[in-house]
Amino acid sequence: MREAIERCLALSRQARGEAGEAQARTLDRLEAALAEAQGYVPLDPEPAAALADSAPLDATLELDPAGYLTAWSDGAQQMFGYAAEEALGQHVLFLYAEDDDDGNIAELFFEHSPGETAARTEVRRRKKNGEIIWVLLDIVLRDEDGEPGGMLVKLSQANQTLSALDKVNLHARIIEDSEQGVLITDAHERIVSINSSFTRITGYTPAESIGQTPDLLRSGVHDAEFRAKVRHAMRGGGPWRGEIVGKRKNGELFPQSVTISAVRDEHGKISHTFSLFSDISVHKDAEARMQRMANYDPLTGLPNLCLLTQLMGQALTETKRSQEHGALLVVEITRVGAISDTLGHEIGNALLCEIGRLFRLSLREGDVLARLDGYKFAIALLHIEKREHAGIVAKKLLAALAQPIALAAHSLQVGAHVGITVYNDDGADVPTLIRYADVAMAKAAQSIESNFIFYSEEMNQRAKEHLRIESELRQALQNNELALFYQPKVSLRSGRIVGAEALLRWRHPLRGLVSPGVFIPVAEETGLILDLGEWVLEEACRQVREWRDANLIMPPIAVNLSARQFDAGLPHRIAVVLERYGVQPDQINLEITESLLVRGTDNVIAIMNQLVAMGMSLALDDFGTGYSSLAYLKKFPISTLKIDRSFVIGLPYEENDCAIARAIVTMAQQLRQEIVAEGVETAEQMSFLRELGCDQLQGYLFSPPVPAIEFATMLREGKRLAFSR
Known part of the structure; x- marks a missing residue:
């Protein structure tokens, strides 16, 4: 080792004569590092021998077939702290850590033949002072006349520490192979060392950067205050961590995450400063994308509700202060x-x-x-x-x-x-x-x-009332607060009851009967009308069955359909309910409004034709109030027209109402459709409609909507409409 270091020093001195000033300084530092490493190499054989004497010896144990110690070496005493007299005769388990409770005694579970050495394993063992150590275990099975005669166990320390030179080399390798860029400057802020990641990230080679200052990477986007904080850390003011915008060799700016710390010598003076940095461009791009996804609508690119809320929140704070x-x-x-x-x-x-x-x-x-x-x-x-x-x-x-x-x-x-x-x-x-x-x-x-x-506040109160009705209406469906009332339809020829319209009523536990004009619009808007429509059909059929079981001959009952209910599954749903209660299709009439007809699609016509094919009759309710068209009266299988009460109320004195009523009746007669006038309240209205040729009336003149039991009583008693002479 010494010879290798001396050869490096010789090469360094030779290179000094051929290098420039900057490279010479670098060689100075290399020589200093080599000299420092020299101090860790055992150059003197006597100290080296002394060091070898102090190194821990390998431990050797001998066990009988049952696992009891029969031999204990000095190395075992040095490794575990037990003297031979303390160990001999003990079972090998006394060296095991207390939490090694898996039941596997490594020294006894030996599957090899006598004379073979088991594969080396690393195990935990306990010293006399209680310390747990890791050791390498080698086992050889002894042979005594072809029979196992015990075993030889060799143990060596598993966690040998690195030498000082190995540490230096290892740390240098780690720095060089690090994914982070490493930049080391001296006390004069000159770059003295970089690693390969520095070159990869910035584009500057060692020849281009050694001897320069970190200003080589300066982007110019940071202000003086920011730069002062960084320089304070470089001059020993404590570690600094943050994000800096740097500049690559090609002029491209890039964000970097940086840690800067100062290194002091044995006298406390700053000898070097090192910087660790990472290119976080990818992270910043991902962060920007996430930020955009969180704050902007992906379709239009406009701010979304989240960003709108933030911007308005700031504006609200300002307007409160400025009274704007x-x-x-x-x-x-x-x-x-x-x-x-x-x-x-x-x-x-x-x-x-x-x-x-x-x-x-x-x-x-x-x-x-x-x-x-x-x-x-x-x-x-x-x-x-x-x-x-x-x-x-x-x-x-x-x-x-x-x-x-x-x-x-x-x-x-x-x-x-x-x-x-x-x-x-x-x-x-x-x-x-x-x-x-x-x-x-x-x-x-x-x-x-x-x-x-x-x-306005009035509008807000209406909105709150709307929400209250919706909530309570949902509860009404569950709490059996709904009921059907029946308003008779009377023949203008015989005066007899020839049918009835089933009208939904809500018996509110606190407010009594709630008008359909209050809750039906809410049901339409919220979609609750689907549940209400199913309930009405179910209850009407149940009531018809109950009347039939009571031997009461009942005329057809009309049920209103919402446009929301009118889909391809409607005929099947109605058929299921009719079958459940054994009700014939001609006992239930369906009333629809003009808002459904103006959709005018082939699907609507197909559904209507299915219902008529089942044996049901269709009536057009509130005729004349919507987008009336003779074209759809011709196309759709409608058998009854109902004149809206808004055209009846002025009869027989309002000229326009009279003209409209006369036109509707005449048209319906030409189309061979039955005519029902709604909202008839006076004898004069009745007489006028009868003279026009209207078929039926429905209104308070004969009866308001009544509960099922009262309607049944009318039928039993044969209540009739009295015509004036």
Whole structure:
């Protein structure tokens, strides 16, 4: 070893004469390191021998076949601390650690033939002082006349420490092979050493960097205060960890995670400074992507609800302090769903992106445009002078959608509804403002006067009432609070009851009977109408069966269908209920509204034809109040028209009502359809309708809707309509 180091020193001195000043300094440092390493090599044979004498000896044990010690060497005494007289005669288990309880005694479970040596194993053993050590175990089985005669066990220390020179070499190798860049400077801040990762990350070779200062990597993006913190660490102010933007040899800037520490000599003076750094460009890119995913809508690239909430939260804090105002607009785009269903989702998505672009052009630079979900956008006007200014912006947004949007050879027309809330008048936190704007937007969707509406407290109270009704209506379905009332249909020829309409009633435990006009719209909007519709059909059939079992001949009962119920599975669901109660199809009539017919699809016609084929009759309810069309009266298998009460109430004195009623009756007669007038309350109305040729009436003139037991009584007693002479 000594000769090798001396040869290195000789080569170093030879190179000094051929090197420049910077390289000479590096060679000085190499010689110093070699001289330091020289101090750890046992050059003097006598100290080396003394060191060898002090090294731990290998331990040798002999055991009989049962595992008891028969021989104990000096090495065993040195290794374990037991004298021979303490160990001999003991079972080998006394050297085992207390937690070696797996039942496997390595010295006894020996499967080799006499004379063979088992494979070396590393095991734990306990010294006399209780210390647990790791030893290498070799076992040789002795042979006595062909029979096992015990065994020889050799043990050596397993955890031998590295020599000082080995440590130096190992640490140097670890630094050189590290994935982190290593930069070492001297007390004058000159680079004296780098590793291969430094070159890989920065592009600078040792020849280009040794002798230079770390300013070689300076990017120029950090201010003087930041650089002062780094220099403070380099001058012994304590380790510094952080992120720095560095510059590669090719001029590219890159983020790096850096640790800087100073090294002091035996006198406490700073001799060197080392920096460990990693290129974190990939991590930063991933972090930026994650940040974008968390804060931006992936389709349109606009801020999402999360980022909108952050930006508005900051604006709210400022407006509270400055007493200024801001506004939030929620915009729902109409017809995008229908366009996507017809032309494909790619067109629908492209349309949303184009709408976002048009909205952005209509707004100020400081306004925040975000996409909430589905077809909803939100606009935060962070500062407005007057409440009315938000309305002006709403008009601009609506105007941006007034013209058809050209997209992929298509000319697409959409509309919008806008809800507006103003802070801090309407609310002082973001979730409340968004909720209020949603409420106003929903109100605008129902309005025929304006496509944008400002939120008000009255509107908020209605929204709360809506939620209360929805919650209590769900409970009503579970708590048997619902009932069917029956309003008779009377023949205008015989005066007899010829049918009835089943009408849903809600017996609220606290509020009594709740009007259908209150809870049916809520059920339609929330989807509860599906559950209510199933309940009504089930209860009507159950009641018809009960009447039949009581030997009561019952005329057909009409049940109202919501447009939401009208799907391909409707005929099957009705057939199942009819079969369950043994009710014939002609005992149940179905009433539908014009809103269903204007959908006008072939699927609707097919479903209607299936119902008629089952033997059921279809009636068109509230005729004349919707988008009435003679075309669908001809196409759909409708057997009955019901004149809405709004055309009956003015009879026989309102000229327009009389004309409309006369036209409906005449048309129905030509189409051979039965006519029922709803809401008949006076004898004059009845007489006029009878003279027109109307077939039936339904209204308070004869009877309001009544419970099932009262309707059954009317039938038993043969109650009739009295005609005036």
